Amino acid sequence: MSHPLHKDYAGAKLGMWLFLFTELILFSGLFLLYGAYLARYPHEFAAAGREMHLFFGTLNTAILITSSLLVAMAVTAIQRDERRTTLLLLGGTVLCAAVFLFNKYLEWSAEIGRGIYPGSPKLVAGPPGESVFYGLYYLTVGLHGLHVLVGGTLLTVVALRVRRGTIHGGDYVWLENGALYWHLVDLIWIFIFPLYYLIL
Amino acid sequence: MTKDAQDNTAHSIGYGKLTAVWLGLLCLTALTVWVSRLDLGIGHVWGSLAIASTKAGLVIAFFMHMRYEGRLLRLLLFVALLTLAIFIGFTFFDVLYR
Amino acid sequence: MNPAEQNQTETGSFWNDTGRTGIAAWIFSTDHKRIGLLYFYSVLSFFLIAVVLGVLLRIELMAPGRTIMGPQAYNAVFTVHGVLMIFLFIIPGFPGSFGNLIMPIQIGARDVAFPRLNLFSWWLYIVGAAAIVTSLFTGGGPPDTGWTFYVPFSARTGTNVTLAVLGVFIVGFSSILTGVNFITTIHRLRAPGMTWKRLPLFVWSLYATAWVQILATPILGITLVLVIAERVLGAGLFDPGRGGDPIMFQHLFWIYSHPAVYIMILPAMGVVSEIIPVFARKPVFGYNMIAFSSLAIAAAGSLVWGHHMYTSGMSDTAILVFSFLTFIVAIPSAIKVFNWVSTLYKGSISLEAPMLFILSFILLFSIGGLTGLILGAAATDIHVHDTQFVVGHFHYTIFGGAGFTFFGAMHYWLPKFYGRRYAEKPAVIGWALMFVGFNITYFSMMVLGLKGMPRRYYDYLPEFAPLNLTSTIGSWILVGGLVLILVNLFRGLRSGDPVGQNPWGGATLEWSIPTPPPTENFSADPVVTHGPYDFKGAGIP
Amino acid sequence: MNPSLITTTQAVDPVFKFIFGASIILLFGITAATVTFVIRYRRSRAPEPTSLTSTNIWLEIVWTALPTVLVMAMFYYGWSGYLSLRNVPKDALEVTATARMWSWNFTYANGKSSPKLYVPVGKPVVVNLVSQDVLHGFFIPAFRVKRDVVPGMKNHVWFVAERAGSYDLFCSVYCGTGHSNMISTVEAVTPAAFAAWLQQEGGAEHGGKELLEKLGCLGCHSLDGSRGVGPTFKGLYNSRVKVRQNGRLLTVTADDAYLRESIRAPAAKVVDGFQPVMPAFGDLKDEEVAALVEFIEGVR
């Protein structure tokens, strides 16, 4: 039982969940700041929020939700030993991740083009609340983007191991944990989206 | 083997159910965008947060299998969320009363 | 790194398990005992460096005006002293070293749940530490912000804050992974019969600590990221000129850093609860209360961060709430103290070195904690905040509490892993010197604080001179003691008398296996049939 | 002063006495118990434990309840004491304390300003705290008052000097190299003397040297050629200065224009080999800057 070499699924999953908690709290720090500053600058935040590209935001939300679905299905698929479907679904997930990042790239270059980026002259000159809003926006979304990148890579590795057969219906805890991580990335976006694109 | 963490990794959820959840999430997304067009003043914040939380709940319960996990994981998740709430909530003892 | 390696004849001992040789056998080993020793020697090295810095601080403060260094140097020295002591010594200290060495054995496991992750944590720790050390010699020179990195100063100063902060971030990540590893281990790998009620109190305290590590450290992480963002991107989130609020930084910082002080003390309290029963030959008094109060401290400890900010301009409502909760945390600590003392009642007490350190812990921690009450009360904290009184308080709690316990643990557990022990007499003398020197050093600081001498002061008014001199002299006695016990301890571990399987007569599992422990700890999976302090049940005479 | 008013000192000291008192009793009790047990039950005297009881519900209850009651009392006194630190008496005299690296400057209602805090004995004083750069701390040990000086935030403290005399005033929050030099004094004088002092001319002082001292330039700049946090003023005028202008290294002549800019916007051109820590003195009047420049030019 207490032998380290023995594979302990519940253990591995428990560990993963604990790690997800830390990720959650990491972002909560930024949400905390968001809340505090929203309470102080409701109008500047509203004004800045309207400047955001709702289109990109909504599109990316849909994309992430879909990717979440695909990876969740991948878990079901591997449980049913359907290797090809698993691979397809994982491929789909990673593709979504890529598209998501591409959209972010477009969105950011658009904003930077408008002279909106941390410490930009426009913001330094503008009303205090806006500079705070965009500062938070770039940090939060940037950090989230980093997580998308990591998650995408993780799932790619998992996919390769599925192909090699080291992950299979009998031992797929890697895939499951990879999926959990990906869901977390989705989860955080679910909150980022309304806070930055929709508030007021 | 100790009782407090049971191995029930094996539970699997059908494609149909997952797709249903997915549709639900998309509808909620549409809903939250629509709500944000209405003119509710500060109500937006709570409105969209409520919807977001529902979405999060769906993802955790089904996509992340929490609905089928043992008591332990649910308890721990609760502890984590509680801590999160405290960290943010207690800061507002300062922010709101300055 | 392992003086005793030569004289390990016993085959199967973890010292000479086959496979890699030389240094690689250590820095790539996933054996929890080797990782534990890696941590032990890493944290000890940084402790010794930081300690020398501390002595330098005292020498500078020996007399008003410039003694050995200029103001800028002084600021850098106390910053580095604080950063090394907090982030590289005391926080990773207990979980990393004794947690790794002892906890898996005490729960009857062969290793932690994720051995590779465990090794990775140590590597992260080393990388982070390397970054911090590099920051001292590169860029604008060593950081001069104080270990609290308060903005806006930390965002403006030209010193090498960014790299140091990055290093601390990495070390924090390592601490998180250790927490994840320990919680999973304690949940999943307990041997048959090792019920929660039979869990040694050291394991209980590590369990509580691990939760704090997991739930609080990420906030430190994001806070440090924000500091870097301020400096590198000019995000302006805390820049008053652009709508930012420096007080928010203080909230974020203390949301982690208060719970962090319980990361420092909880494992120490666990060690105390292990050592006292063994040297009193008596089951610990109030096992349930002690175990529970560890969790209570961990929980309540995350509700009180505001007590570092009474003077900051935070709202009075917040001060009301945080002051109230601060007093609540004192209660579980009080319960522990009372239980420890009554464990001694009608026992059979032997005063050997480990026990001496632990008994002095009770006194020193009580002083530190009770001064904490002065700090917790709004009215009094206003006067002593940011004075030497605070410095006295936390040296009593950290160094007198956690530090002394660390030395106690070294004398109690290291012989188990080296198969040899220190000489008793020098250890006792060294302890006495440390105890006396300690009180001279830090009690003077408390009085200075009450008289109004602020902290982080390179220079001071003449009226503070006598007590500063006293404090400095005290620190030399302290040095003497510490050098003595360290030299004696390590000489003993290399060439002292051999020790048997159970030198102290402990009833926890680590004493039921050979000395030094074999690689896999247990030849067969143990089945636990008695509680951790049931000496009769363990058949100890 | 009106007797009903309790001073900040009178509000805080009893709390100290109470908590210290309780703590000392507890500490003594705990230590005494430990020592007696260790002596009474040392192994040579008690080879075997004479009791193995490991729990007693009543004891546990007692020493959970006792501390609870005690700390609640401590909390209550602490809080009530704090409240009287916060309730500023209505008739308090207003002063504004301006903190910048690393000097204090106190401005009075009539525009008079001074590097020392002059107050009338017996009259409550409320000090509004303003920071020009980073966090500082306004700390007067004698009156048990302390408050951080936070840029962009309105903080205040109040106190009343009961006896004439001069009391230390420290900067309590770490603010860089000169932190421990950021010291001033409170000069408590009789109301009459205070009134006289307040009316003295020279409120808007223009002599360059006085300004230099008042604004705390000398906290960073020496006049004797020694290198401080900032470059010395000795022989600065018309010398060639190596400066960094957003990154680029270039050499300029220290003429009037340059000196003006260096005072109003020091960050524009940062002297090579120094930190850009000089606070901007944009708020100075032109003639003040002129006076400063004139003086600096005179330092040879």
Ligand code: HEA
């Ligand atoms: C190991 C670390 C450690 C521990 C355990 C503690 C324990 C406590 N600390 Fe301390 N503290 C620090 C480390 C620690 N602290 C550090 C590093 C700082 C400075 C940070 C900085 O600014 O650099 C600090 C600063 C600090 C402050 C801010 C001071 C200021 O800057 O103004 C406060 C304020 O409330 C405080 C309070 C307390 C309290 C109430 C406890 C309580 O947990 C104490 C509980 C213990 C006891 C109460 C004693 C034992 C019990 C008895 C003897 C029985 C009788 C007791 C009763 C009846 C109550 N601490």
Ligand code: HEA
């Ligand atoms: C684990 C925590 C820890 C420990 C153990 C210590 C140990 C010491 N500290 Fe500590 N100190 C802090 C944590 C700690 N400190 C923190 C967090 C701060 C706040 C920093 C800030 O303000 O930002 C601080 C600040 C601080 C100050 C206040 C600076 C100021 O505000 O102006 C002072 C001043 O005297 C001081 C002194 C000392 C001394 C003399 C020691 C002694 O050195 C301890 C006694 C031990 C010895 C003397 C050991 C001697 C051993 C050797 C010399 C090596 C021998 C070599 C071999 C055997 C190979 N420290």
Ligand code: CUA
């Ligand atoms: Cu100003 Cu310290």
Ligand SMILES: [Cu+2]
């Ligand atoms: Cu604290």
